[in-house]
Amino acid sequence: MKKEEEFMKRAIELAAENIEQGGGPFGAVIVRNGKIIAEGSNRVTHDHDPTAHAEVVAIRKAAKELKNFKLDDCEIYASCEPCPMCLSAIYWSRIPVVYFSGDRHDAEAAGFDDSKIYEQLQISSDKRDIRMTQIVPQLSKEVFEKWSEQGDKTEY
Numbered sequence: 001m002k003k004e005e006e007f008m009k010r011a012i013e014l015a016a017e018n019i020e021q022g023g024g025p026f027g028a029v030i031v032r033n034g035k036i037i038a039e040g041s042n043r044v045t046h047d048h049d050p051t052a053h054a055e056v057v058a059i060r061k062a063a064k065e066l067k068n069f070k071l072d073d074c075e076i077y078a079s080c081e082p083c084p085m086c087l088s089a090i091y092w093s094r095i096p097v098v099y100f101s102g103d104r105h106d107a108e109a110a111g112f113d114d115s116k117i118y119e120q121l122q123i124s125s126d127k128r129d130i131r132m133t134q135i136v137p138q139l140s141k142e143v144f145e146k147w148s149e150q151g152d153k154t155e156y
Contacts, residue, residue: 007031007077008101014041014054015079022046025110028054028078030062030071030095037074038062054078055086059093069156070094080107083114084121092156 001009007029014027024042031037040057044050055078063069072094080102082090090098104114116129125132147153 003034004077004099007036007075008079008099010036010039011054011077011079012101014039018042018054024054024112026054026079028058028076030058030074030076032062032066032071032074037065051085053083053086055082056089059089059095063093072096075099080104083107083112084117 011027011029014029015025016027018027018041019025023046024044026042028040029036029038038058038061040054040059040061042054043052043057046052055076058076059071062071062074070093074093074095075097076090076095076099078086078098078100081100081104082098083104087098107113108115120128120130
C-alpha cells in the first residue's frame, strides 16, 4: 500500500472511531516528512464548537506541535473533501497539498450539505441570507494603518 493510502486509511479510521464515540464521520491527519504529526476528528458535538471540524482540529494540533502557524511543508489527508471553512483554514495554514476520500456530494447524501455556503460565498455581502452591515469603517482603517506601520510584526 502506498504511503498516501496508509495516511488516508488512518483519516478514515479516525472518522469511524469518532462515529462510535457519538461524533461526526470525519477524520484528518497532517503529515510532514512522511510522518503523521497531528490527527483530528470532528469535535463539533463533543465540544459544542461549530468550528471543530476534523481538519481544523488537526491544523490546530499541528501548528501547536511545530510551534508555527505556517504548515507549508505539510500535507493533509481528510476523510472527506474539506468544507469551505476547512478549506479556508488550509489556505491560511499554507498547507500546499490536500488529499481527500469522499467528496461534498457524499457528505450531502449523508446529511452534511455545504451547498448553501458555497452559494452564499458567490454573492455580495449585502445580498447574503445573513445580514451583514458595515459600520464605522474608519476605525478599522486606523488599526490597519497601525499594523502597516508596525516595523517588527510577524507577517502572515
